[in-house]
Amino acid sequence: MTGRLTRRALLSGVGATTLAATGGILLPSNPAFAADFYNPFSGYPISDGWQAHIDRGSLGGIDYPMGVGTGVPACGSGTVRNIPYNGTGGHTVTIYHSNGYRTQYMHLSAFLIAEGAWVGAGAIVARSGGAAGAPGSGSSTGPHLHWHMIDPNGTRINPLVYLGGGGGGLPKTSTESDGIPGTIFWKRLQNWVRLDAGYTGPVDGVPGPNTYAAMQRYLAAHHGYGGPADGVPGPNTWAALQRLAAGWGYTGPIDGDPGPNTWRGVARFLNQNRFD
Known part of the structure; x- marks a missing residue:
C-alpha cells in the first residue's frame, strides 16, 4: 500500500x-566538472556561436537571443561579482565557482544579487539586456545574452564543451x-x-x-x-x-x-x- x-x-x-x-x-570526462553545473539556456536558440566569435577576433562566447529583462540563471553555484559598464561587454556578472572556474554573463540590463553573495545553481542573478545604446549594453546591437566561462588558468572556454559534449543540460x-x-x-x-x-x-x-x-x-x-x-x-x-x-x-x-x-x-x- x-x-x-x-x-x-x-x-x-x-x-x-x-x-x-x-x-x-x-558525466563528461573533464575532471573539473562540478556536479551542480547545467546549461540554463538549453531552451533558447544560439544566434552566434563560439567559433563565430573567434573568427571575428573575439576571445569567444555564445549568444542567446532573448527579450530584455529575461531572468539569467546561474549555471552553477558560487560567489557573485557585479561589474558595471565592463567595456564592450557592458554590465557583466561573474560567478566565482569553488573549483576555480568562473562564469560570465554580459550585456545585462540589471543586477539582482548583492556583490559577494553566494548563489546556488539556477538562482536568477541578473536581467538580460543588449538593446542597442541602452545602459549596460556595451557593444551589443540587439537584445541577447552573452555567456562564456574562464578556467583556473585565466583562459576563456566554451561552457558547452565544459559541460560535456555540447548540450550540457539536465x-x-x-x-x-x-x-x-x-x-x-x-x-x-x-x-x-x-x-x-x-x-x-x-x-x-x-x-x-x-x-x-x-x-x-x-x-x-x-x-x-x-x-x-x-x-x-x-x-x-x-x-x-x-x-x-x-x-x-x-x-x-x-x-x-x-x-x-x-x-x-x-x-x-x-x-x-x-x-x-
Whole structure:
C-alpha cells in the first residue's frame, strides 16, 4: 500500500537517493566538472556561436537571443561579482565557482544579487539586456545574452564543451521507469517551474516552499488546483498534479495520494527536452 508522500518524506528521499541517482548520470570526462553545473539556456536558440566569435577576433562566447529583462540563471553555484559598464561587454556578472572556474554573463540590463553573495545553481542573478545604446549594453546591437566561462588558468572556454559534449543540460530522470522521485526528478521539476511558473530559486533538487508555491501557481492556471499558492502541498495540490500526469500516461485515480504511477506520469512530462 502506498501512503501519501509528505514533504518530510520527499526531502529525506532526496538525500537517500543521491548516490543512486548519480549512478545513472553520464558525466563528461573533464575532471573539473562540478556536479551542480547545467546549461540554463538549453531552451533558447544560439544566434552566434563560439567559433563565430573567434573568427571575428573575439576571445569567444555564445549568444542567446532573448527579450530584455529575461531572468539569467546561474549555471552553477558560487560567489557573485557585479561589474558595471565592463567595456564592450557592458554590465557583466561573474560567478566565482569553488573549483576555480568562473562564469560570465554580459550585456545585462540589471543586477539582482548583492556583490559577494553566494548563489546556488539556477538562482536568477541578473536581467538580460543588449538593446542597442541602452545602459549596460556595451557593444551589443540587439537584445541577447552573452555567456562564456574562464578556467583556473585565466583562459576563456566554451561552457558547452565544459559541460560535456555540447548540450550540457539536465539528464533525464529515471523516475519515468522506477516511479521514485529523486534529485534529478526535483531538479527537472524546479527547472519546469522556473521556465513556466516564475520560480526564481536554485535548481538544486531539494524542493521547498518556493518550489511548491510555483508548482501550485501552474496547477491553478492549468489543472484545476483551487487552493492557495502557499508552498505547502496537500491532497488538493497532489490531485492537480495527478491531473497533469493523466496527460502523460497516468491512468490511476485522482485522489490526491501520489504513488509510483503518479510520479512516472509526472516524470514523462518533466523529461521533455525543453526542461533539459
